[in-house]
Amino acid sequence: MLSMLHKLRHAHLSPLPPWPSAGGLALLALFIILFWFLTFPLKQGFDLNNIILETVVLVVALVAHAFILRLGITLLTGGWGLLLGSLLLGLLGEFTQESRQWSTLVERILEILGLALIAFGFYRSQRLLQTQLKKTQAKETRSRHLAQYDALTGLPNRILLQDRLAQSMAETLHSRQQLALLFLDLDRFKDINDSFGHEIGDAELIRVAGVLHGCVGPTDTVLRIGGDEFAIIQTHILDADEAALLAQRILGAIAEPHRLQGHKIHNNVSIGITLFPSDAPTAKQLLKNADIALYHAKHEGRNNYQLYMPDINARAHSRVALAKDLQSALESGDLHLQFQPQLDLTSGRTVSFEALLRWRHPQHGMLARQTFIRLAEETGLIIPIGAWVLEIACQTCFSWQQFHSGPLQVAVNLSPRQFRQPDLAGGIAAILERTGLSPPSLEVEITEGLLIEDMDSALKTLQSLSTLGVRISVDDFGTGHSSLTYLKHLPLDSIKIDRSFIHDIPEEIESRAITKAIIALGHSLNLEVVAEGVETQEQFLYLQEYGCDRVQGYFISKPLNAPRAQKWWQEKG
Numbered sequence: 001m002l003s004m005l006h007k008l009r010h011a012h013l014s015p016l017p018p019w020p021s022a023g024g025l026a027l028l029a030l031f032i033i034l035f036w037f038l039t040f041p042l043k044q045g046f047d048l049n050n051i052i053l054e055t056v057v058l059v060v061a062l063v064a065h066a067f068i069l070r071l072g073i074t075l076l077t078g079g080w081g082l083l084l085g086s087l088l089l090g091l092l093g094e095f096t097q098e099s100r101q102w103s104t105l106v107e108r109i110l111e112i113l114g115l116a117l118i119a120f121g122f123y124r125s126q127r128l129l130q131t132q133l134k135k136t137q138a139k140e141t142r143s144r145h146l147a148q149y150d151a152l153t154g155l156p157n158r159i160l161l162q163d164r165l166a167q168s169m170a171e172t173l174h175s176r177q178q179l180a181l182l183f184l185d186l187d188r189f190k191d192i193n194d195s196f197g198h199e200i201g202d203a204e205l206i207r208v209a210g211v212l213h214g215c216v217g218p219t220d221t222v223l224r225i226g227g228d229e230f231a232i233i234q235t236h237i238l239d240a241d242e243a244a245l246l247a248q249r250i251l252g253a254i255a256e257p258h259r260l261q262g263h264k265i266h267n268n269v270s271i272g273i274t275l276f277p278s279d280a281p282t283a284k285q286l287l288k289n290a291d292i293a294l295y296h297a298k299h300e301g302r303n304n305y306q307l308y309m310p311d312i313n314a315r316a317h318s319r320v321a322l323a324k325d326l327q328s329a330l331e332s333g334d335l336h337l338q339f340q341p342q343l344d345l346t347s348g349r350t351v352s353f354e355a356l357l358r359w360r361h362p363q364h365g366m367l368a369r370q371t372f373i374r375l376a377e378e379t380g381l382i383i384p385i386g387a388w389v390l391e392i393a394c395q396t397c398f399s400w401q402q403f404h405s406g407p408l409q410v411a412v413n414l415s416p417r418q419f420r421q422p423d424l425a426g427g428i429a430a431i432l433e434r435t436g437l438s439p440p441s442l443e444v445e446i447t448e449g450l451l452i453e454d455m456d457s458a459l460k461t462l463q464s465l466s467t468l469g470v471r472i473s474v475d476d477f478g479t480g481h482s483s484l485t486y487l488k489h490l491p492l493d494s495i496k497i498d499r500s501f502i503h504d505i506p507e508e509i510e511s512r513a514i515t516k517a518i519i520a521l522g523h524s525l526n527l528e529v530v531a532e533g534v535e536t537q538e539q540f541l542y543l544q545e546y547g548c549d550r551v552q553g554y555f556i557s558k559p560l561n562a563p564r565a566q567k568w569w570q571e572k573g
């Protein structure tokens with residue numbers, strides 16, 4: 001090594017050879033090996049182009065070895081220790097040329113110094129390697145964290161669920177206790193997102209994550225396993241009661257009304273619970289059970305929890321199949337509308353029809369409305385189905401109006417999910433435009449409960465519908481435990497007294513009092529009052545006597561198919 005450095009120094013003294021001599025080539029080979037040895041670790045993570053460039057630079061630099069030490073081309077390689085060592089040796093080579101009388105001792109010292117600098121280059125490259133390794137490890141840890149944890153809430157995600165579950169199951173087996181797996185699904189998250197935007201939606205998810213953390217014990221795990229789905233692994237419990245207690249705590253905490261960026265938010269959650277080892281021996285089966293129990297909770301009207309029971313499995317399966325059938329029912333024409341007349345009590349004429357959805361299932365025949373409409377609402381199918389109902393109802397009403405000159409309206413029920421669509425009024429305006437129906441000929445019916453849930457956004461939607469000129473009616477009035485003050489703030493046209501009050505008049509004193517009060521209240525607010533579910537002549541006469549404006553019910557007519565309703569309208573309109 002020393003002799004080679006010596007040769008390197010003396011290369012300055014002789015004229016530059018046209019091509020490297022054998023010694024030069026040996027030196028070149030040595031430097032290449034040395035260079036690669038010293039800087040190879042640094043190249044990990046460099047791109048191929050850089051490595052090729054560096055190698056070319058090095059080869060050129062070494063071939064022109066007479067200049068290499070001065071030119072400092074190796075600067076580009078990043079091997080600082082190597083460069084400095086070589087540079088110093090080169091400079092000193094020149095120096096020794098002029099002062100050959102300097103002792104060999106000085107030469108030796110300088111050679112040692114050169115070697116020390118090369119060693120420094122090596123040391124430095126190792127340090128750089130360590131830093132690089134640390135950076136790579138940190139990057140790997142970060143990307144592993146990103147893959148396994150939800151970026152928004154910081155909770156473990158679905159990928160970690162299996163892992164954590166398996167770990168907790170193993171611990172539970174040893175402890176001879178039980179473990180509960182809870183699946184949670186927010187009932188109103190889509191509506192929050194649609195009504196207030198994604199920023200508030202995100203803030204709500206973060207709030208929920210915090211609430212869940214506040215409810216669980218220190219050894220339990222909270223995970224976010226989907227958009228609005230969370231899971232909890234509750235460990236060290238003795239029986240289902242402990243899981244139920246946790247679920248109750250969560251239901252109460254999530255339902256707490258709160259404000260996010262000035263918006264009043266109401267949210268609920270449905271929870272499905274299954275236990276290990278009592279419900280299932282494997283993680284796969286546990287996950288399935290929790291899913292089934294959650295589905296059951298949703299079916300039971302949301303905002304509740306359900307413990308897994310083997311028989312809900314079969315029911316859940318049939319609902320999944322039914323949801324699939326409902327999806328294809330729109331295209332296959334299995335859905336149709338019936339129309340129930342509404343009678344004006346002053347004129348005695350039919351002035352409106354309520355459009356009611358029917359589904360004749362190819363295998364199961366006519367299906368119960370409440371069941372399949374709830375299913376449509378839960379699955380989101382109510383959006384396309386509701387739009388179809390509006391379209392057909394408007395089309396039908398417009399075509400009837402062409403046959404008869406009397407005033408005619410059609411009333412269409414809007415489900416909560418439909419009502420919370422971002423541009424409901426725009427969608428309805430387009431349907432009116434397409435079908436040719438004038439806006440006042442369409443009445444939309446919304447439930448009282450829907451208004452109470454979120455007054456602020458309901459008011460905005462109602463205002464846009466009212467601006468469009470569509471009539472607005474509050475269905476099932478009297479059942480929603482609402483504050484009556486909201487009535488005067490909303491742009492309503494009519495209220496429909498709930499069937500349950502009409503059912504008990506004239507016999508029951510309370511129902512009579514409520515019916516009379518609703519009629520008086522409606523009139524004092526300038527609203528039209530409609531009674532639904534009128535089944536008897538007594539009810540009809542009572543309502544007429546107390547000034548109800550319109551009646552609807554089996555006493556007048558059951559819901560009719562479109563041709564029969566048209567005939568009815570031509571005769572009684």
Ligand SMILES: Nc1nc2c(ncn2[C@@H]2O[C@@H]3COP(=O)(O)O[C@H]4[C@@H](O)[C@H](n5cnc6c(=O)[nH]c(N)nc65)O[C@@H]4COP(=O)(O)O[C@H]3[C@H]2O)c(=O)[nH]1
Nearest residue numbers: 356357369373389413414415533534535552553554555559
């Ligand atoms: N016992 C009794 N019942 C009477 C009488 N007169 C009418 N009805 C029934 O009362 C319901 C009136 O509709 P609703 O209160 O809006 O209640 C509706 C409404 O909330 C919903 N619904 C029906 N069609 C649609 C629709 O197209 N979209 C949405 N979102 N909901 C719908 O399903 C509910 C039930 O509808 P239907 O089963 O068709 O039941 C209809 C109708 O057949 C009567 O004298 N006695």
